[in-house]
Amino acid sequence: MCKAIFVGMILVLLSGCIAPPNEPVGKVEQALANASLTDIFARDLQFIYEEIRDNYVNLAYKEQTFGFSWDELYFDYADQLGEVQTHKDFFRLASSFVSELRDGHVMFSHHRDSPETERETYDFNSSLKNIITVRLIEETPIIVESSAQFPIVGAEVLEINGISFAQLVKEASQHFYFGATDQAAITRVLANQLYFEYLALISQPFPAELEITFRTSDGRRGDMRVNSQQDYPATPRHRLNDLRLSRVPNRYPFYEINDKTAHIVVPTFDVNIEEFYDRVEQIVAELKETDINGVIFDLRGNGGGNESFRDLLSYLVSEEIVVATYRYRQSPRMSEIYGLRPLYENLRGRRIGGEREQGYSTWYHWKVQPNGEEFFQALPKVVLTDRLVFSSADGFVGTVMQYDLATVVGTEVALTGHGLPTPVLLPSGHYVMNYSFQELRDPQFGHIENVVKQPHILVEQTLEDYYQGIDTVLETAIRFLSKIE
Numbered sequence: 001m002c003k004a005i006f007v008g009m010i011l012v013l014l015s016g017c018i019a020p021p022n023e024p025v026g027k028v029e030q031a032l033a034n035a036s037l038t039d040i041f042a043r044d045l046q047f048i049y050e051e052i053r054d055n056y057v058n059l060a061y062k063e064q065t066f067g068f069s070w071d072e073l074y075f076d077y078a079d080q081l082g083e084v085q086t087h088k089d090f091f092r093l094a095s096s097f098v099s100e101l102r103d104g105h106v107m108f109s110h111h112r113d114s115p116e117t118e119r120e121t122y123d124f125n126s127s128l129k130n131i132i133t134v135r136l137i138e139e140t141p142i143i144v145e146s147s148a149q150f151p152i153v154g155a156e157v158l159e160i161n162g163i164s165f166a167q168l169v170k171e172a173s174q175h176f177y178f179g180a181t182d183q184a185a186i187t188r189v190l191a192n193q194l195y196f197e198y199l200a201l202i203s204q205p206f207p208a209e210l211e212i213t214f215r216t217s218d219g220r221r222g223d224m225r226v227n228s229q230q231d232y233p234a235t236p237r238h239r240l241n242d243l244r245l246s247r248v249p250n251r252y253p254f255y256e257i258n259d260k261t262a263h264i265v266v267p268t269f270d271v272n273i274e275e276f277y278d279r280v281e282q283i284v285a286e287l288k289e290t291d292i293n294g295v296i297f298d299l300r301g302n303g304g305g306n307e308s309f310r311d312l313l314s315y316l317v318s319e320e321i322v323v324a325t326y327r328y329r330q331s332p333r334m335s336e337i338y339g340l341r342p343l344y345e346n347l348r349g350r351r352i353g354g355e356r357e358q359g360y361s362t363w364y365h366w367k368v369q370p371n372g373e374e375f376f377q378a379l380p381k382v383v384l385t386d387r388l389v390f391s392s393a394d395g396f397v398g399t400v401m402q403y404d405l406a407t408v409v410g411t412e413v414a415l416t417g418h419g420l421p422t423p424v425l426l427p428s429g430h431y432v433m434n435y436s437f438q439e440l441r442d443p444q445f446g447h448i449e450n451v452v453k454q455p456h457i458l459v460e461q462t463l464e465d466y467y468q469g470i471d472t473v474l475e476t477a478i479r480f481l482s483k484i485e
Contacts, residue, residue: 020337020420020421020422020423021337021422021423023423024111024423024424024425024432025333025336025337025422025423025424025425026424026425026426026427027425028425028427028428028429029043029427029428032427032428037085037086037087038081038084040427040428040430041081041084041090042078042081043427043428044090044094044426044427044428044430044431045074045077045078045081045090045093045094045097046074046078047426047427048094048097048098048108048426048433049070049074051333051424051433051435052070052098052101052106052435053070053071054331054332054333055329055331055332055333055334055435055437056101056106056329056435056436057327057328057329057360057418057436057437057438057439058103058417058418058436058439058449059101061447061449062101062102062103065450066100066102068100073097073100074097077093077096077097080093081093086120086204087117087120087121087430088120088121088123088200088201088204091108091110091121091201091431092175092201092202094108094431095108095175095176095201096174096175098177098433099174099175099176099177101177102177102180102450103177103180103416103418103435103436103449104177104178104179104180104184104185104188104390104391104416105391105416105418105421105434105435105436106177106433106434106435106436107178107421107433107434107435108431108432108433108434109431109432109433109434110430110431110432111425111426111429111430111431111432113429114429114430114431117430117431121200121201122196122197122200122206123200123205123206124196124200124206124228124229125228125229125230125231125232127230127231127232127233127234128196128210128226128228128232129193129196130147130232130233130234131146131147131149131150131226131232132145132146132147132150132152132157132212133145133146133193133237134157134190134193135190135191136186136187136190137460137461137462137463137466138460138461138462138463140156140463141156141157141165141166141169141190142154142155142156142157142463142466143155143156143157143214144239144240144466145237145238145239146237146238147232147237147238149232150224150226151238152214152216152222152224153238153239153240154216154217154240154467155214155215155216155217155222156214156215156216157212157213157214158213158214158215158221159211159212159213160195160199160210160211160212160213161207161210161211162211163199165195168195168198168199169186169189169190169195170186171198171202172189172194172195172197172198173185173186173188173189175198175201176188176189176192176194176197176198178192178390179387179390179414180390180394180414180415180416180449180450180452181387181412181414181450181452183387183414184387184388184390184414187386187387187388188303188387188388188390191301191388206228207228208227208228208229209225209226209227209228210225210226210228211223211224211225211226212224212225212226217467240466240467240469250265250267251267251268251270251271252267252271252275252276252279253265253266253267253276253279253280253283255283255287257290257292258474258478259478259482260291260292260293260294261292261293261294261295261296261477261478261481261482262287262290262292262294262295262296263296263298263474264283264295264296264297264298265298266297266298266299266302266312267301267302268302268303268304268305268393269302269304269305269306269307269308269309269391269392269393269396270303270304270305270306271305271306271308273306273307273308273311276308276311276312277308277311280311280312280315281373284315284373284375284376287375288375292379293379293380293481294379294380294381294382294478294481294482294484295376295379295380295381295382296381296382296383296384296474296477296478296481297312297381297382297383297384297406298384298474299383299384299385299389299393299396299397300384300385300386300388300389300410300473301386301388301389302388302389302390302393303388303389303390303391303393304390304391304392304393304394304395305391305392305393306392307366307392308392309392309393309395309396310323310366310368311371312396313368313396313399313400313405314368314369314370314371315371315373315375315376315377316376316377316381316400316405316406317368317369317370317377317403317405318370318374318377319370320367320368320369320370321367321368321399321403321443322365322366322367322443323365323366323367323368323395323399323443324365324366324395324399324440324441324442324443324448325352325354325363325364325365325440325441325442325443325444325445326363326364326365326366326419326438326439326440326441327360327361327362327363327364327438327439328341328342328360328361328437328438328439329359329360329361329437329439330359330360330361331359331437333422333424333437334437337422337437338420338437342361342362345364350364350365350366351363351364352364352365354445355445363445365443368399380407380481380484381405381406381407382406382407382408382409382477382480382481383396383397383400383406383407383408383409384409384410384473384474384477385397385408385409385410385411385413385455386410386411386460386473387411387412387414389413390414390416391416394413394414394415394416395415395416395440397413397453398413398415398442398448398453401453401456402442402443407456407457407480408455408456408457409455409456409457409459409473409476409477409480410455410457410458410459410460410473411455411458411460412452412453412454412455412458413452413453413455414450414451414452414453415448415449415450415451415452415453416440416448416449416450417439417440417441417447417448417449417450417451418436418438418439418440418449419436419437419438419439419440420436420437420438421434421435421436422434422435422436422437457476457477457480459472459473459476460472460473461473
């Protein structure tokens with residue numbers, strides 16, 4: 001008993017030392033204080049190259065999977081520095097370089113302590129994003145929401161200032177590769193409206209006026225002119241329906257009952273874990289008082305977060321399961337930030353067997369145990385997915401499929417095998433790079449990064465249903481559950 005208490009106390013103490021830091025690690029190099037922009041850009045690019053080379057957990061796998069040499073890529077990008085004159089030029093070059101890794105957990109961004117650099121790069125009023133929300137429906141970019149000032153909801157976006165919108169989004173996804181596949185990256189560019197940022201990167205300066213060309217559902221073409229520097233308040237939005245194709249404001253799970261089916265929306269796992277668990281318990285208690293015969297867990301749009309996904313899994317399993325195996329890159333930066341993490345993992349009893357490679361830690365594993373509540377286990381279950389499902393959310397879906405815990409309905413799921421995304425400051429102090437030190441694999445040590453899993457029932461929103469106010473994916477799930485009552 002005393003030993004268990006002692007170990008518990010040590011774990012509590014360690015838990016505060018192993019979480020990703022809130023502030024970027026590293027420091028500004030004083031030698032750059034009086035350097036030219038040319039020298040600053042060259043040093044920052046060299047730093048990105050060396051930081052990934054020496055610390056990134058899955059570099060060898062990426063080189064093998066995508067057939068590139070990180071060294072050769074660096075020399076190719078370094079050769080382009082002669083054309084880089086401004087911070088905007090450098091951001092375009094560096095973000096493209098980082099995106100060669102095709103890892104949604106690796107991101108290049110401005111440092112918040114350098115707002116003037118960000119304003120120079122993104123020289124438009126950010127409230128421009130309040131005008132429209134665009135989603136791909138049947139590979140068509142449809143305006144699913146528009147502001148009161150521009151009521152063109154339901155129209156297809158064709159061009160912005162004569163540039164093909166589809167091409168703009170595709171190119172933006174290569175600079176902001178926030179997904180595990182090309183399609184997932186494109187979907188996230190639309191969800192986060194990063195086509196505005198990319199338009200800024202390729203414009204010197206950002207256009208004072210945007211001409212958005214669109215086509216309505218009956219085939220009529222039109223143009224909308226927008227002042228890019230004007231303020232556009234977040235006014236009430238126009239929608240054709242309530243298909244939740246835009247972001248859901250509630251971060252914690254909520255539900256509705258549709259034809260004796262409980263539809264539980266899980267918007268994100270980026271939550272307070274205790275509050276998340278309490279909310280799920282509350283939902284279970286309330287549903288026990290109803291007469292339902294099936295459950296739908298709607299993870300569409302869920303971009304992940306933390307380990308709260310394992311708490312939700314604990315309601316679905318009837319015995320202990322292994323969710324994932326994982327290891328760490330043994331590197332200078334890993335030791336600097338997470339030097340105590342191996343001790344923490346060993347004390348938690350997470351160490352397991354498996355072949356250990358040079359330059360990497362031993363293997364560890366995550367387990368999920370049933371929490372004793374069998375309510376969901378007794379009901380037929382469906383999990384809804386889309387291409388925005390990412391990180392711990394795709395970990396949830398992957399585990400559901402691995403152990404046959406529910407029927408997955410929706411699009412393919414691109415799995416991601418990284419954890420501990422950590423911000424690192426570049427030498428100039430203008431930029432931050434996030435990348436991961438923890439590589440996740442499946443319970444058999446198989447790669448999951450960039451691996452695509454097909455759902456049990458492949459279905460996407462159709463345009464015909466959208467214009468009629470029908471959620472194609474949800475209706476498919478409800479029909480499926482009705483057949484197995």
